[in-house]
Amino acid sequence: MSVIILEEVDGPANPQNAVSLSDPVRKGLLETIGQTPLVRIGSLSDATGCEILAKAEFLNPGGSPKDRVAAQIVTEAMSRGDLSRGGTVAEGTSGSTGISLAMVAQAVGCHSYVSLPDDAAEEKKQLLHALGAHVESVRPVSITHKDHFVNKARRRATEGSTNSQAEPVSILLRAATEGCIFANQFENMANFRAHYLGTAPELWQQTKGRLDAFIAAAGTGGTIAGVSRYLKEKDSSIRIYLVDPPGSSLHNKVARGVLYTRQEAEGHRLRNPDDTVMEGIGLNRLTNNFKEARIDASFQATDLEAVEMARFVLRNDGLFLGSSSAMNLVGAVKAAWELGKGHTVVTVLCDSGARHLSKFWNPQVLQKRGIMPDKVSDDLSFIAK
Numbered sequence: 001m002s003v004i005i006l007e008e009v010d011g012p013a014n015p016q017n018a019v020s021l022s023d024p025v026r027k028g029l030l031e032t033i034g035q036t037p038l039v040r041i042g043s044l045s046d047a048t049g050c051e052i053l054a055k056a057e058f059l060n061p062g063g064s065p066k067d068r069v070a071a072q073i074v075t076e077a078m079s080r081g082d083l084s085r086g087g088t089v090a091e092g093t094s095g096s097t098g099i100s101l102a103m104v105a106q107a108v109g110c111h112s113y114v115s116l117p118d119d120a121a122e123e124k125k126q127l128l129h130a131l132g133a134h135v136e137s138v139r140p141v142s143i144t145h146k147d148h149f150v151n152k153a154r155r156r157a158t159e160g161s162t163n164s165q166a167e168p169v170s171i172l173l174r175a176a177t178e179g180c181i182f183a184n185q186f187e188n189m190a191n192f193r194a195h196y197l198g199t200a201p202e203l204w205q206q207t208k209g210r211l212d213a214f215i216a217a218a219g220t221g222g223t224i225a226g227v228s229r230y231l232k233e234k235d236s237s238i239r240i241y242l243v244d245p246p247g248s249s250l251h252n253k254v255a256r257g258v259l260y261t262r263q264e265a266e267g268h269r270l271r272n273p274d275d276t277v278m279e280g281i282g283l284n285r286l287t288n289n290f291k292e293a294r295i296d297a298s299f300q301a302t303d304l305e306a307v308e309m310a311r312f313v314l315r316n317d318g319l320f321l322g323s324s325s326a327m328n329l330v331g332a333v334k335a336a337w338e339l340g341k342g343h344t345v346v347t348v349l350c351d352s353g354a355r356h357l358s359k360f361w362n363p364q365v366l367q368k369r370g371i372m373p374d375k376v377s378d379d380l381s382f383i384a385k
Ligand code: PMP
Pocket: 095, 096, 097, 217, 218, 219, 220, 221, 222, 223, 224, 279, 280, 281, 322, 324, 325, 350, 351
């Protein structure tokens, strides 16, 4: 019986992304994760005079870069002996990580438990159920509350073995006998490593090291931290930008240059999900993963800019994107304008619009908020300089 709350581990990780491209046969699901294409965004490149390139992470088998993170968390835990077949991976998430963990858990003979707020989109819950996750909906409360969905998952992983009086959730019984880990994507540095060992070297290779800037929004901070650390080690002149959505406090922290102080790391105010139609991005606390990021500057972007961008690249490039991908592209244009013509700016397309039908792509929701565009913009004038 083992119950592990994952902390940072020493030693080299075992990246799932180390797939040999010379072997046309991938040995199972885990080897289909990563090695995503880098795509030139023609419309934005033409309009800015820069090369705007984006890593198409929505082409991972579970539809997002969280596949890399889930695979890294699970394989590290298995190689350390903290998780074995029949065991359970527990996480509190309303985003893509639950989907990726449920899928990866199935691939390695494990189970998954996901707690999420009960206002999460119905299709998300259905998808998790279909993937075989044990899903528990909890009332939305602040992260400081013991019943916040993240704290609930942490406790489930622990109670599974230590408290026989625990609430009768079937997964607890299995956790008690087979072992359970708390994936802990915000603080577990396997998240950082998934990007440092996978996403970043891939995009370094795909650009042949010829890039001037990388930009991304942060949810856990894993992507921007892993990629920025790797790129800065390769070439410290590469500019790293953060793009921050409404309701998130990272931009102000970067602008005030206080990102890395202990005081800032510990203070946070609550985020209000009604602040934005963006999903999966924005932070009001500094996570272990985010703290590893090396950021030169940041931009704020609005929901309306992202909504207009999503329509613009669908119309011009045929890309049907989710909210964070659209916001990353808004940021890429702002970075291109700041750098001037002739530069190469790289970003990430996290997931597809299909995951965002109930909010970001829902005309009624956008109309209610007054951010439903009348038509697709002819140019990039919807982006504030
Ligand atoms: N986009 C989406 C859709 C996400 O779910 C997340 C993660 N919550 C991100 C972007 C941000 O990635 P990261 O967690 O690596 O900062």
